[in-house]
Amino acid sequence: MTAIISISQLNKTYASGLVALQDVDLDIRRGEIFALLGPNGAGKTTLISVVCGISTPTSGRVTVDGHDILSDYRAARAKIGLVPQELYTDMFETPWATMNFSRGLFGLPPNPAHLEQVLRDLSLWGKRHDKIMTLSGGMKRRVLIAKALAHEPGVLFLDEPTAGVDVELRRDMWSLVRRLRDGGVTVILTTHYIAEAEEMADRIGVISKGKLILVEAKSVLMKKLGKKQLTLHLQEPLVEIPSGLSDWGLTLNNDGSDLEFTFDSSKEHTTIPVLLRRLGELGIAFKDLNTRQSSLEEIFVSLVTERR
Amino acid sequence: MNTATQTLKFNYHAILAIYKFEMARFKRTLWQSLVTPVITTSLYFVVFGAAIGSRMGEVDGIHYGSFIVPGLIMLSLFTESVSNASFGIHMPRFTGTIFEILSAPVSAFEIVLAYVGAAATKSILLGLIILATANLFVPIHIEHPFWMAGFLLLVAVTFSLFGFIVGVWAKGFEQLQFVPMLILTPLTFLGGVFYSIDMLPDGWRTFSLFNPIVYVISGFRWSFYGSADVGVGISLAATSVFFLLCLGLVWLIFRTGYRLKS
Ligand SMILES: Nc1ncnc2c1ncn2[C@@H]1O[C@H](COP(=O)(O)OP(=O)(O)OP(=O)(O)O)[C@@H](O)[C@H]1O
Ligand SMILES: [Mg+2]
Numbered sequence: 001m002t003a004i005i006s007i008s009q010l011n012k013t014y015a016s017g018l019v020a021l022q023d024v025d026l027d028i029r030r031g032e033i034f035a036l037l038g039p040n041g042a043g044k045t046t047l048i049s050v051v052c053g054i055s056t057p058t059s060g061r062v063t064v065d066g067h068d069i070l071s072d073y074r075a076a077r078a079k080i081g082l083v084p085q086e087l088y089t090d091m092f093e094t095p096w097a098t099m100n101f102s103r104g105l106f107g108l109p110p111n112p113a114h115l116e117q118v119l120r121d122l123s124l125w126g127k128r129h130d131k132i133m134t135l136s137g138g139m140k141r142r143v144l145i146a147k148a149l150a151h152e153p154g155v156l157f158l159d160e161p162t163a164g165v166d167v168e169l170r171r172d173m174w175s176l177v178r179r180l181r182d183g184g185v186t187v188i189l190t191t192h193y194i195a196e197a198e199e200m201a202d203r204i205g206v207i208s209k210g211k212l213i214l215v216e217a218k219s220v221l222m223k224k225l226g227k228k229q230l231t232l233h234l235q236e237p238l239v240e241i242p243s244g245l246s247d248w249g250l251t252l253n254n255d256g257s258d259l260e261f262t263f264d265s266s267k268e269h270t271t272i273p274v275l276l277r278r279l280g281e282l283g284i285a286f287k288d289l290n291t292r293q294s295s296l297e298e299i300f301v302s303l304v305t306e307r308r
Numbered sequence: 309m310n311t312a313t314q315t316l317k318f319n320y321h322a323i324l325a326i327y328k329f330e331m332a333r334f335k336r337t338l339w340q341s342l343v344t345p346v347i348t349t350s351l352y353f354v355v356f357g358a359a360i361g362s363r364m365g366e367v368d369g370i371h372y373g374s375f376i377v378p379g380l381i382m383l384s385l386f387t388e389s390v391s392n393a394s395f396g397i398h399m400p401r402f403t404g405t406i407f408e409i410l411s412a413p414v415s416a417f418e419i420v421l422a423y424v425g426a427a428a429t430k431s432i433l434l435g436l437i438i439l440a441t442a443n444l445f446v447p448i449h450i451e452h453p454f455w456m457a458g459f460l461l462l463v464a465v466t467f468s469l470f471g472f473i474v475g476v477w478a479k480g481f482e483q484l485q486f487v488p489m490l491i492l493t494p495l496t497f498l499g500g501v502f503y504s505i506d507m508l509p510d511g512w513r514t515f516s517l518f519n520p521i522v523y524v525i526s527g528f529r530w531s532f533y534g535s536a537d538v539g540v541g542i543s544l545a546a547t548s549v550f551f552l553l554c555l556g557l558v559w560l561i562f563r564t565g566y567r568l569k570s
Contacts, residue, residue, distance in 0.1 A: 053411050056570075077413040088408075107412075
């Protein structure tokens with residue numbers, strides 16, 4: 001697959017001297033949903049701002065569908081729709097007027113039918129003539145999405161699209177993103193909700209302190225780092241792991257009352273019954289047990305904290 | 309996906325969009341935008357034209373009430389151009405909506421054309437309304453209508469450019485008020501709206517010649533009555549220099565991204 005956005009050796013240092021991006025190399029594939037994960041201040045918004053022309057890069061090169069964002073900015077920008085993180089809207093305008101404004105700004109003649117479709121998709125049609133300031137926060141965010149889609153972009157940036165959005169609306173947003181992808185739009189989203197990346201993304205990039213530390217297909221990432229954990233809550237706390245269990249790689253937690261076993265769920269199917277039998281033989285009784293799969297969230301936290 | 313933008317060379321849709329947006333803002337505040345200056349101007353005529361003017365006699369052979377008309381129009385043109393253009397570009401910076409303009413396929417020239425064009429349109433409209441209002445109070449004669457229109461346009465555009473610069477420079481609404489209040493208004497009042505600088509004592513007269521507003525008002529008044537404080541050529545040159553200066557500053561703003569891009 002060809003790259004629709006190609007970022008190479010991108011650096012951004014703000015006037016304050018703060019290094020927000022460091023040697024970022026990234027190719028976004030045509031038609032994919034790419035999730036950019038990272039803690040607060042990692043540089044996600046900065047990366048988007050540079051690609052979209054809001055911030056100037058300190059060094060490096062970015063192309064959008066083969067067009068350089070600096071020397072060929074018109075062609076590059078015309079392809080991009082951007083939904084910013086903050087709710088920047090013209091409070092006195094109506095959704096309808098502000099969408100027409102956006103479409104014109106991107107150099108296109110009016111197309112009421114398209115705008116109607118977008119507004120209907122976002123359940124905003126009934127509100128199209130209301131002043132934006134009378135809309136709720138979630139509606140304002142959808143107005144921003146509607147604006148970004150007004151010029152039929154091939155690439156859509158969503159900077160934390162579901163921040164402050166309720167569960168139902170989040171589901172709607174996800175299905176909208178999928179529909180866009182099915183229509184051939186490349187979507188790049190940033191999020192703090194790992195569940196969102198897990199649910200939506202084809203590929204995931206993790207950024208921390210201005211450095212892109214990992215880019216991987218979600219399925220590979222989950223498999224590679226996806227571990228399962230069994231916790232046994234013991235009846236009697238143990239002082240140390242009995243020698244009969246020493247080759248299991250167990251850990252004692254919670255003052256010896258929890259026994260934890262971490263294993264690779266994709267390979268070891270029969271280990272748990274064996275372990276439980278072994279415990280029975282050694283006379284170690286437990287009150288309760290639970291297993292869980294490490295989520296992307298933990299993978300992410302471990303990745304980011306490793307770097308700190 | 310669109311293909312129309314692939315060959316985009318000049319984004320007139322964008323210019324139109326910004327222009328219309330600005331004019332819509334104007335319409336929303338039509339009452340304040342038009343009625344306030346009309347009332348203010350009428351008051352000037354009542355006070356200066358009728359009450360004081362009747363005792364003033366003539367300036368340069370022109371009835372005092374008529375004499376102050378070009379200056380009053382200029383006074384409104386300055387303040388309206390500056391405040392409209394500065395507010396127009398400052399507002400999106402303040403609310404954050406400027407992100408969209410910066411991320412759109414528009415050139416600096418197109419952005420300036422749209423904002424300055426809209427601000428200039430408004431102030432010219434206003435200037436004409438004041439002219440019409442003045443016509444109700446005093447006899448007005450325009451000796452060089454083309455020069456008059458030319459000055460009106462040049463001044464409106466120049467001060468709108470100046471306002472654009474102020475709007476980009478200002479860090480808040482206080483600073484936005486600061487330039488018109490503390491710089492423009494005094495220079496205008498001292499620039500010969502209500503008097504000919506010939507009426508000033510010698511020292512002050514020379515001092516006035518350093519005030520650029522004097523040239524602008526003088527040129528505009530010449531287009532009405534054919535008489536002026538300074539030659540019309542000098543007026544035109546001075547106004548043009550100010551115009552080019554503003555143009556250069558705007559160019560620099562976009563070159564460096566000053567206070568627009570981080
Ligand atoms: N205009 C600016 N001037 C100076 N520093 C900035 C500017 N914008 C962002 N920064 C700094 O750059 C770093 C990266 O910020 P950025 O907004 O890109 O982070 P982020 O990953 O989007 O964070 P969040 O998840 O909180 O949105 C931060 O340290 C931030 O303080
Ligand atoms: Mg951010």
